[in-house]
Amino acid sequence: MAQKNKLQFIILGLLNQQPLTGYDLTKAFDTEIGEFWQAQHSQIYPQLKRLEEQGYVTHEITVSGAKLEKKLYHVTATGAELLRQWITVGTPDLTATKDEFILKLYFIHSNRDPRLPMMIQEQLRLHTDKLVHLRQRMTVVFPDKALIEAHYGHYLILQHAIGRENYYVTWLKQTLAALPAEQ
Amino acid sequence: MAQKNKLQFIILGLLNQQPLTGYDLTKAFDTEIGEFWQAQHSQIYPQLKRLEEQGYVTHEITVSGAKLEKKLYHVTATGAELLRQWITVGTPDLTATKDEFILKLYFIHSNRDPRLPMMIQEQLRLHTDKLVHLRQRMTVVFPDKALIEAHYGHYLILQHAIGRENYYVTWLKQTLAALPAEQ
DNA sequence: TCTAACATGTAAATCGTTACATGATTGG
């Protein structure tokens, strides 16, 4: 039921790799896993506080410069166990993709609708850009094959995302080509 | 920005095809477009009320049996115009897919993690079932090609969903096959 | 007659985004 607060597990998973501040976590949601999940700092700081109250993480304060206090968060043993359990239990709920473009398509009834070509071309640009970005990221994160061994999951999901975008682009091209010639 | 209340447009789009009750709309979110968006009746009834206050829909009351009053909603001219605008403006925001399984994969570091085979097999079952269901739906909704003409968008998104699931299943099979042999 | 499906609503809680608010540090 519900969404079962997945954010907490993502935070635990990230902290389990290395201690991080709330700020670091926020950045990770832009870069590392931004492809698969997003969260703002306004969600992250309160969640860290709750995780600490529940004993899943602790923090130590480090001081930069003269007075800036940073809270560096660590996963506790029970936190690591909670993470392990989340990964180990089944994942039976396939989340429906909420794709606004696809939704709009549903309401277009004729393949002669004059808006179709431009709509598809826009998505083609967007998804092509995303595909380029993902392939770029693959070369940046995994410059040589030795690194794949130690971050296999990360490699898999990048590869998966590339394949997914590749399919999307291919489908858009086919759909565009199959439209009736303009009158 | 934000999510800009897409629900209102979906409701307008559905009502634009034919007048429906709140109950009918709720069912449509389970079957018709459940693949691409979900909403519960607790979201739909208040939204219908707001759309009516804003003049985008109206309702007429029809009576079934002795006393059951149904509210049959219609799109108004301004409602149809609002729908037209939503479809016509660009759709530049690609929503990141929030796939819990993919998220879990990210936190698995070794391709020898003993949980990997069972995790992938579970997803393989789920996505294969979904693929079967989508293909079944295609034959039910479009038993002959003549129907595609009149519901082209619906055809496209079903075809897209089938291709997407097909890719997912293929990728899962490949990933499973590429795992190191059990020790 | 009884049960599944029809039909419509509200309340409470949670999740997520945007905006508000403040201050420190680093490098040019």
Added chain:
DNA sequence: CCAATCATGTAACGATTTACATGTTAGA
């Protein structure tokens, strides 16, 4: 010295889910 980035929080709003609540109708 100034701007970009680092760093941490809260408030308000909107979106979504789950639960509460009630009554009718059609068909077996």
